[in-house]
């Protein structure tokens with residue numbers, strides 16, 4: 397926080413793919429406000445759905461009750477994910493926590509209570525709450541909190557699978573560890589498993605990698621899928637743990653059997669957020685968003701090829717519109733007490749592009765509604781910054 401400068405990064409308005417700061421500068425949102433914005437900021441279909449729903453029913457709980465928007469959204473999500481039930485929450489980490497608890501309780505319900513271990517990818521990130529941190533693998537985020545996290549294993553490490561409750565994976569891209577792309581072979585062993593599979597599509601879901609869900613191209617049949625971030629098109633907090641019918645059935649029984657999941661959040665499945673999510677999903681069809689992203693990939697690759705050869709660029713990786721450009725910190729002039737990554741982000745800000753580094757990796761994750769001109773503009777600005 398000592399280096400954070402609020403006056404230069406206070407956003408007061410947004411429109412389409414742009415944010416406007418308090419000084420009146422217009423900035424291209426090159427990280428989709430941390431992987432949330434899909435069809436552009438303040439899309440009239442989404443803000444319209446929000447306004448209409450806010451007038452009709454602002455909030456009612458999903459604890460022992462329901463409402464039409466949650467029902468409709470659950471139905472839509474089942475249709476697009478291939479899973480059969482939806483358990484709503486508010487933030488991504490809450491959906492991950494729910495998935496871990498569902499996995500543990502499922503095995504208790506079917507008489508295999510000894511299955512308590514979780515296995516994740518190397519460099520995994522699943523959120524900042526205690527359970528989500530436990531199944532994450534980035535030391536910087538979790539090392540200090542060992543007192544409240546539990547022991548886990550990385551995929552590939554020795555583990556007795558009969559003790560495993562679930563594998564949890566980010567499909568194709570590990571966003572928080574620096575937009576790392578994971579080869580498809582890494583997931584192959586998960587085709588044959590006795591434990592459950594949780595696919596965390598919180599960062600990759602809703603078209604970011606070019607398909608609606610990144611896991612589609614891995615041929616995995618997950619038992620649970622966590623969704624969040626882009627689910628509302630980026631307008632409001634909402635998340636969901638999608639589960640299979642097999643899991644859902646294990647939680648049914650007479651009330652005295654206490655088979656239900658004792659887990660819930662006050663704003664889970666808020667009606668206004670659900671209305672935004674329904675509008676977001678409709679927009680994918682109306683705006684042909686996935687075809688649009690496919691059409692942008694050549695422009696993206698052309699732009700990246702131009703700076704791949706620069707001495708200051710160590711690596712360029714991308715899947716759809718999730719891109720990371722790793723810079724060599726020794727070849728970029730750091731300003732003041734800023735890291736090389738932040739110095740690049742600051743210089744891009746001055747040129748009208750808002751991004752945020754992850755260590756030495758400059759992120760480029762624009763809204764799906766971006767165009768070739770904006771992509772070329774970002775690539776040109778970055779080329780200028782890292783060559784200068």
Ligand SMILES: Cc1ncc(COP(=O)(O)O)c(C=O)c1O
Nearest residue numbers: 487488489521522523596598599
């Ligand atoms: C793959 C993944 N899972 C979970 C989360 C946590 O989501 P939230 O920040 O909404 O709690 C994130 C956040 O970046 C993420 O990238």
